[in-house]
Amino acid sequence: MATHPLSPSEPLPTAADPGAGSAVAPAFSPLYQQIKALILQSLQAGEWKPGELIPSEMDLAARFRVSQGTVRKAIDELAAENLVMRRQGRGTFVATHAERHVQYRFLRLMPESGDASSEGPAERKIIDCKRLRAPADIARSLALRSGDAVLQVRRVLAFQGTPTILEDLWLPGGPFKGLTAERLADDRGPMYALFEAEFGVRMVRAEEKIRAVAADASAAELLQVPLGEPLLSVERIAFTYNDTPMELRRGLYRTDTHHYKNELS
Incomplete structure (x- = not known):
């Protein structure tokens, strides 16, 4: 069964709580990497489908109870890996092979x-x-x-x-x-x-x-x-x-x- 991201009421895994961190990212990983892992879990679980808009950085920061800068750094890495796509003035979307410029990426x-x-x-x-x-x-x-x-x-x-x-x-x-x-x-x-x-x-x-x-x-x-x-x-x-x-x-x-x-x- 796919693991869903933590809700705002759930604490982010820390070194003091290694059991909670085992399902997402190593407790010793940087915080933005833990947020990246949580976003990846949502992508894998199909919470946001290819081509769909994901929540804003501000909304994700509130959801995970971290700074907006931490979320931005996580999304920057996802964008560099072609897993999401930023569109100026519109937000961040789940990347899709239906997009013309990535249809034949491989x-x-x-x-x-x-x-x-x-x-x-x-x-x-x-x-x-x-x-x-x-x-x-x-x-x-x-x-x-x-x-x-x-x-x-x-x-x-x-x-x-x-x-x-x-x-x-x-x-x-x-x-x-x-x-x-x-x-x-x-x-x-x-x-x-x-x-x-x-x-x-x-x-x-x-x-x-x-x-x-x-x-x-x-x-x-x-x-x-x-x-x-x-x-x-x-x-x-x-x-x-x-x-x-x-x-x-x-x-x-x-x-x-x-x-x-x-x-x-």
Whole structure:
């Protein structure tokens, strides 16, 4: 069961009360980190949905009985992690993959022109969508037990008519019960926005592993490249709140017309 934030009548955990702090943040953590943990709990519990306005800094300060500056510092960190979005004159909103500028936040493949908007949205073709028992390696990546139900999706993304990305996705069966190939094919928006709207799952961060591979027979056929063509293999695990893995995605990328771009800071 999700833990809800403390009400104004409940004291904030302190070093003198370690039991109370164990559910939210270590008692020795800075106060703003404890407030950040409480706000995250509300996000995880669905108190504020993606795209919704969260309470003002003043209201949150009163709720948690801390200074407005402490709340601001907590929200600053959440905004830096793309979990909330500040809008000048309007307030702070729960970040959502439906927002245009974050729709493809985890997609780093760019056309050689460097202007992703010039080629328009990807054309998507669902090759397969089935439920199966998780193999050991998939279960391990998704923090499941071997044999637990997962949904496997294979699709091809094309840009301007050219098949460019072949993806295999694995999703835990429980949270995505009811997701079908037809629903995926009918949806025109970003897949992560669909996950948010219909299944209440928001991907908040991802980890990737990248290496070079040669196209096997299946990849060569689906991507319309010669057998053995060099491809970029990108394996991504996407996490929702509380570092819970919710998707394993293995993609094969053509790089003859595109390149992988990452910004480091």
